Amino acid sequence: MHFEQITTLKRVLGLLKQISRESVYIHTKNSKNNLHFSTINKERTVLLDLMLLKEETITHSSKEKKQKFSLRTGKLFYDIMDAVENGSIVNLEFEDESLSVKVIYEDIKFKSILSSYLDGFIGFPPSNEKIVFNISGEKMFHGLNLLSKFKNDLHVRVESNELSIESLSELGSTKLIIPSKTSFEENKTLSNNSVYDYEIIKPLINASKLSNNIEMNFQWNEKIKDNVIVAKCNLKDYNGYAKYLFTPKGVLNGIS
Known part of the structure; x- marks a missing residue:
């Protein structure tokens, strides 16, 4: 997934860090281009699911680019995103066992491969829409x-x-x-x-x-x-x- 406005991504990741920096779940729920970042703080009993709607296609290792998937990676992802300068272009590519982070800043190119695990987000209980x-x-x-x-x-x-x-x-x-x-x-x-x-x-x-x-x-x-x-x-x-x-x-x- 391609992000040209890195300030948007950094702000929403800032909300995640308030809950926990230990892990981040990155997942989709359907064939649409809705990317979810989620985290859990079990000590404080809080869940957070943050959705960004983007027009760009989510890139996955399989031939079918629009695919439902769920993976979990560690706090190194937060550390890298904290270090990315405003004005950078960031691209995330999702593999079955890794997350590729590509950063372009002027004529500098950076690429990092982070370990990740196929792991489902715990999700939310059914809601009573009447209240x-x-x-x-x-x-x-x-x-x-x-x-x-x-x-x-x-x-x-x-x-x-x-x-x-x-x-x-x-x-x-x-x-x-x-x-x-x-x-x-x-x-x-x-x-x-x-x-x-x-x-x-x-x-x-x-x-x-x-x-x-x-x-x-x-x-x-x-x-x-x-x-x-x-x-x-x-x-x-x-x-x-x-x-x-x-x-x-x-x-x-x-x-x-």
Whole structure:
């Protein structure tokens, strides 16, 4: 896949690094030219799936260039991309056991072959589309930025078509109320309150700043017996999105 605007790729990879630098999953879900970069932070129980829509064909080793595939590579990929200068042209080529990174900067050419493994991304649990809060990225960024100053556990609940996020401490409290643009019937399976570590939701601040619109889905997950948050951030000018899964304090494995 060919990237002439390296600043776009570096910015979206910056969102991935907030979750984890240990590994990156690069994959497609269908025959379209939709390239996904994903990562998992099991300690903080966060998933991130970031999609970029490009017109260029995804290059693979097989004769069929448009192919569904999934591979995993390590943190060296992040290190290389951090070192790439703005104004460079980057091309990614995907093989069954390697990832080729080609960089052209003026008359300089660089090529690196990184080890990779065929590995599927864990994916997201099914979403309840009936409980979705559509919020502007600007308002979400401003609200979460104010809320982040307390840096305490966040109590999240749904109240009368409003998403409530509250932070409590001995020094005081703060509460963020986000109304849904559309009304929905009360879901009796939602618990009254789910508690998230501040560090879990913190990466959503930067993603909100880069987003036009955010779709927040707060739903009950039967396997962990608690609510999860799926936040889809529609990125400005990138023709793609960043999709987060935030789980309360608990176990990530097996929720999908």
